[in-house]
Amino acid sequence: MINLKNISFDQCIKCTICSIYCPVSRATHLFPGPKQSGPDSERLRIKDPALIDSSIKYCTNCKRCETVCPSNVKIADLIQTAKYNYLKKKIRVRDFILSRLDILIRILSPISPIANTLMRNSLVKLLLEKFLGISRRQNFPAFERSSFKNCFKRNMQEQDIYDESVIFFPGCNVNYMDKRLGKDLVKILNAMNIGVTIPDNRCCGVPAIANSNIGRAKKYARYNIRSLKKALGDRDRRIVLSCSSGTLALKHEYANFLNLDTSTLHEKIDYITPYLFNRFSEGRMPALNPVHARVAYHSPCHLERIGGVMYTIDILKRVPGLDLVILNSECCGMSGTYGFKKEYFKISEMIGSQLFKKIDDAGPEVVVTDCVTCKWQIENMTGYRVLHPINILAMSVFKYGLDEYL
């Protein structure tokens, strides 16, 4: 019998609107667009997996097709499942490395001064492109010398003095690449009289999912679920993340895509801005000072899909004096590790070109976005410094100057 798990393709009325808004098919004709790759082809694939068209590999899973679909078809999910179920898997060394970014980071982090210089060396980059297929035109983010977790452990006792507590899942970005973001977040929560607990955690699994290393993704996911459950104990606490794609993974993809049981966690997980929004609404809000800066806000695709953009905008709008430009939503083209791959780099650049132009037109001092890979892409392609909304909030609460972040 045919396995009909997602039959939302039956609702498709062939209006082609998804293909209009697909950033990939706008950038390249190699991808025939979500309508053809999703609902149209699914009817063939479920009958015979051999009928799969390899062009679906170009899909970045930005989910914009689902956002615009007037008929509620789960287009991106159809394409993702087809990719994993039917596409012939050829694990490349490069994809293996990208799927295990956490290991790479753990190795390079202790030798970060050398590693950071090396990774920006044009010869090293050329070799990486030649032998691994990692585009030499992308810059790897700089690694921190010591992890956020270790810094945090040193003053963990201080967190007991607050009258409430929350679990913060830092993820690789905060742990190894952006310690400042983690520190800002903890300080803000403390200023709201909320203590922070950091559970033992591994990579959230997003890079592994994106590079078809499902076995590895499941291992990470199981580990994280276990350790979050342990950290939660029997206390009624929330779990927050500073990363929009990480939230999507923990809240939705572990259950929907990896088929793991997250029922006890699902309701407790929040992206940081909805969490702060809810606490602010209850009146638990730190005093805000003016921040005089012109910032352009870019809403990441995945936050758009899970519906968090309005919370972030609400938080940013509370900051007095902030000259905020909200950019008309466009995909940046990075999509996790897609933009790092040599064969996709050009497409990735093309996808983002509309956004980069809009940023230039807005002429901000800094760009703000919730997603770390959007940040890498925008910093690399435009030269603008990109901050997290939490950084802006910290500037307002603790009167930090913008120059501290540049």
Place this chain on the structure above:
Amino acid sequence: MKYDCIIIGGGLAGLTCAIKCSSEGLSTAVISCGASALHIASGSIDLLGYSSGRYLTGDLDTHLDQLIKRKKNHPYAKIGKKCIWESLEFFRQILSKERLNLFSMDKKNHFHITSLGILKPAYLSQRSIFNGRLLDSYKLKKGLVLLNFRGYRDYYPGLAMNQLKKNPLFRDIPLKTGLIELPHYTKTARNMLEFRSIDLARVFEDETYLSKIAEDIRTGAGDADVVTLPDFIGIHNYEKLHARLEEMTGKSIIEIPNLPPSIPGMRIEHALKTSYASHGGEFSSGDRVTGCSMSRGMVEYITTENYSDTRLSAKCYILAAGSFFSGGLKSGYNLIHEPIFNLKVAGGSDRTKWASDQFFSRGSHPFMEFGVETGTDLHPFGADAKKIKNLYCAGAILSGYNPVMEGSGGGVAISTGYKAALEVIKKIKKSSLE
């Protein structure tokens, strides 16, 4: 989350309303489920095109007067003529600021060519679809050539030409058809036969190919002065592209609106969304209203799929969720209902009377006029038949008009969206004074 106004629906009515509200400084949010019907509309705005199956060619001011006198429940009758003209002028100005200028012939309809060769009435059109220069070449009986791109399957100029030949207006106008090539695509792995309008619009947007296309058009047109093409001349930089193409070919270039996805419709959508964003308006796309809470006859808050735990509340709400196609109205077996607020709906109890026996019946179908009932202030009535004082309805969800038979869909959407915004602004300014 609190706003001055929340608009449910991000189509023509919802966005017009949202732009007016946000430009007056109100904090505004739009909740939209999927892309709007602009993607399947022609991109021309009709105000009042037909009466009893006849084209309306005279002064629209008089026609509106007659309609308002005849149909007291028509949305136009509720909001009045002054507001209608004001709204269209407002609409035109917001698009013009986004470099999308619309053509109109004083207060009269003009008639643009469709892909089947029928003439369709409209009040506002993009200048590549109808303009004064085209009108002059009709008068001077200048030659017209209908060109298509070889291999493009969604448009057959021969069909359009044969239909045009039957029209007395084109009796003395030399008509012919022709094919031109798009050289770029012979190099790609994909087959031209798979291309939709959007793929071709992108070729135009990439200006590299423009001079080659212009050359082909010149050759294909021969001695004809007017060249029609399917509507591919770009989305974001369309006005510039159209002007350059006319300059390079020396011909008058007219676009013929085509099968969806509608490129002219997307130009409008893009301009409206850009304008709304520039006023700081918020937009939740791919979202759905999941529930509402009423208190003392007013809407207290709504909840949506994306903002599940959060209550979205506002001083005023506008329901512009569209008709059956967009999900603003739902039909059961013997029931038409409005799913969010369960508003009072006109029509629908006896299923046998919903439709005429013949699909292309002259008398049209009664269900086309089904919709939410409102007062002249656009307030709908709740389940208890009382007016909901902080809710307004606009656009295709309204009852009492037939967008197809009257050719009035665009006008009703814009004018009622605008009127709802005026009411909201008035109410909020008044309450802030108190």
